[in-house]
């Protein structure tokens with residue numbers, strides 16, 4: 001589903017939490033909504049999922065009629081009736097989201113199998129681990145096969161195994177629906193998203209692809225160690241691309257622009273007779289880039 005957000009604003013008792021933001025969610029994209037605590041991520045997701053009305057501005061969905069039935073939403077802290085089993089809970093959720101009666105049983109079973117809860121389907125939810133509850137929350141959000149899936153912090157409260165499980169499910173869901181999710185776990189966001197929205201103090205700091213975000217803010221560094229100290233022999237090749245150059249004993253560290261072809265550099269060094277002991281290329285992570293953008 002395609003979503004257009006225009007001049008969206010939310011005021012809570014005189015405090016403007018969202019300050020007139022404009023962005024689009026592309027059909028079929030997987031967008032990570034990032035930002036520090038209090039930036040306005042949850043408020044934005046609640047307005048997009050129809051749980052909160054904007055003070056001003058518009059949200060336009062490509063599904064104009066009854067758009068809410070095409071949206072699946074998982075809140076930051078999903079809550080359940082602990083005395084229910086997953087089957088009972090999903091049947092209940094399915095009725096609320098108007099899954100046709102004759103399809104409900106099959107859809108509940110398919111969804112439980114998709115999130116890996118088939119074996120636990122008749123156990124009481126009260127005894128579930130955090131990871132199992134999160135997967136059940138996801139099951140509830142996708143049961144009615146929405147076109148847009150909105151997830152508020154789907155991985156933040158989970159241990160590494162639980163995070164991996166949810167990320168793997170998101171990877172699969174990306175194939176069939178548009179996803180918008182907020183997170184503080186930037187390493188995980190980087191694994192799954194292709195678009196990034198960054199919010200700070202209710203304003204957008206970045207709106208674009210992960211690739212262009214990195215191209216704009218990321219630095220690449222090359223750590224080279226050679227037996228013979230590197231002289232200026234390959235200056236012409238690297239100078240135009242070098243941001244920072246240090247050399248200590250036989251280790252040379254170059255911080256370069258992405259335009260330098262590292263293969264050319266390596267070939268040149270070898271052709272000039274250097275004995276290379278280490279040639280390591282490292283790129284800024286999304287976390288490094290995030291720090292630069294939110295500091296602006």
Ligand SMILES: Nc1ncnc2c1ncn2[C@@H]1O[C@H](COP(=O)(O)OP(=O)(O)OP(=O)(O)O)[C@@H](O)[C@H]1O
Nearest residue numbers: 012013015017035036037038039040041042043044
């Ligand atoms: N119901 C409310 N009443 C009053 N203020 C609110 C309400 N909900 C949110 N706010 C305020 O709006 C701002 C944005 O909050 P929001 O929860 O959307 O941020 P967030 O980016 O999701 O933060 P976090 O990462 O901590 O979850 C904060 O200043 C918060 O205190």
